[in-house]
Amino acid sequence: MLQCNCSIFADEQSREGLVIDPGDNIDEILEIVRRHGLTVKAIFITHAHIDHIGGAQKLKQATGAPVYMNSNDLELARRLDVQAAWLGIREPERVEIDTAAKEGERLLVGTAEFHVLETPGHTQGSISLWIPSEGKLIAGDTLFRDSIGRTDLPGGDGKQILRSIHTKLMPLPAETVVIPGHGPNTTIGREKESNYFLQSLR
Numbered sequence: 580m581l582q583c584n585c586s587i588f589a590d591e592q593s594r595e596g597l598v599i600d601p602g603d604n605i606d607e608i609l610e611i612v613r614r615h616g617l618t619v620k621a622i623f624i625t626h627a628h629i630d631h632i633g634g635a636q637k638l639k640q641a642t643g644a645p646v647y648m649n650s651n652d653l654e655l656a657r658r659l660d661v662q663a664a665w666l667g668i669r670e671p672e673r674v675e676i677d678t679a680a681k682e683g684e685r686l687l688v689g690t691a692e693f694h695v696l697e698t699p700g701h702t703q704g705s706i707s708l709w710i711p712s713e714g715k716l717i718a719g720d721t722l723f724r725d726s727i728g729r730t731d732l733p734g735g736d737g738k739q740i741l742r743s744i745h746t747k748l749m750p751l752p753a754e755t756v757v758i759p760g761h762g763p764n765t766t767i768g769r770e771k772e773s774n775y776f777l778q779s780l781r
């Protein structure tokens with residue numbers, strides 16, 4: 580319903596895969612996993628908003644994969660009932676986090692390293708995942724094409740999200756493809772040039 584982008588990355592050799600932000604449509608995700616014969620090695624949550632975390636428990640049960648999330652979002656993850664009530668939807672099953680995703684942590688999928696970048700601001704525990712060998716960044720709800728994440732929800736901080744983008748994301752190579760939590764892909768270079776919300780950073 581909330582049109583969150585879920586990403587599935589996998590290594591063609593080892594068939595190891597990583598699922599990022601399984602908000603909903605878990606049957607569809609499992610169908611892709613099965614079709615490609617993948618073993619889900621980890622489930623990553625960029626932040627604990629319901630549209631990003633809602634299906635995590637169901638996917639964890641189906642795959643046995645551990646769930647990674649930054650601990651600063653644990654409180655949000657515990658209160659999915661409140662988030663569900665705001666949206667007028669049914670409360671999804673709460674998920675137990677297995678591993679705290681921290682700045683500097685690296686996860687290997689095949690030969691590709693996934694680097695955890697802490698990018699707080701949209702929520703206090705928001706993270707991004709940078710895959711240098713692929714030239715890609717999973718930005719969660721921190722950076723969008725022509726926009727940035729909203730900071731008016733509980734735990735949001737407008738100054739902090741700009742600092743995160745400025746210190747963690749803008750230094751990445753300009754050609755890095757940004758895969759945001761909602762909407763179309765972009766690149767670091769394009770947003771540096773033309774994102775209105777980042778003008779004050781130049």
Ligand SMILES: [Zn+2]
Pocket residue numbers: 626628701720
């Ligand atoms: Zn969000």
